[in-house]
Amino acid sequence: MTGVVGVVIMAGVEEVEVVVAHSERVTLRVGDVFLKVDGDQARMDVEVEAMALAPTPTPEVLWRKPRVLAIAAVTGTALGRLGEPSTASPAAWGAAGAAVRELHEAPLPPWSGPSRDEIASHLDAECEWLITSGVLPTDLVTRNREIAEAALRPWTPVFTHGDLQITHVFVDGDKVTGVIDWSEASQGDAMFDLATLTLGHEDRLGDLIAGYGADVDLEVIRRGGRCEAWGRPAGWSSTASTQTRQAASSTY
Structure with missing residues (x-):
């Protein structure tokens, strides 16, 4: 019989x-x-080495081949999802803050991340795309680009995750069970990690900082969220970038 595709469901x-x-x-x-x-x-080599160096819980590497990496799933549930309220407790957010602080205080990885000028250049490119494509109004993009400028200040490099989205931190109760997706880890800006984690969840920033346990510039974190929403360093995929642009249009 033509035009029919058979599908066999096998147990197990x-x-x-x-x-x-x-x-x-x-x-x-x-x-x-x-x-x-x-x-x-x-990038895959960075991910494997970063997980080995990080003091926070990371996925188990099962095996690796050229350009292919197999890792085990971590236990627990994601801290939340972009665009949805986080159901995690204040204690869970505090535990996430403590885990991020432990990472930031760890010895620096031997490789550097994007420089301040590189981040600014990518941010400008993303803003130009938003304007020329008509995704967002020019005045909205311009205003948020100006706000983000405050986050592009000199910083002392720390061991950063580099892509600390809320879906990359897993918790079980008030315990962090795993942090995933380390391909962007490098020497970087501590406030960028905190800004990324609270993008779209600024109401949980107090809980996160309580666990982080250090004096931070909340305004830099909030403005760093603009940097996260409007542009990403090299390696950020066009697909993910489009999703972030959509989040930016609804968040800011």
């Missing part, structure tokens, strides 16, 4: 879930195993 066969798919990386989930296929071997 795990469903393959596409977690992320774009021109730079594909991440698949099969049961409790994540497979990452990356076009940039250096």
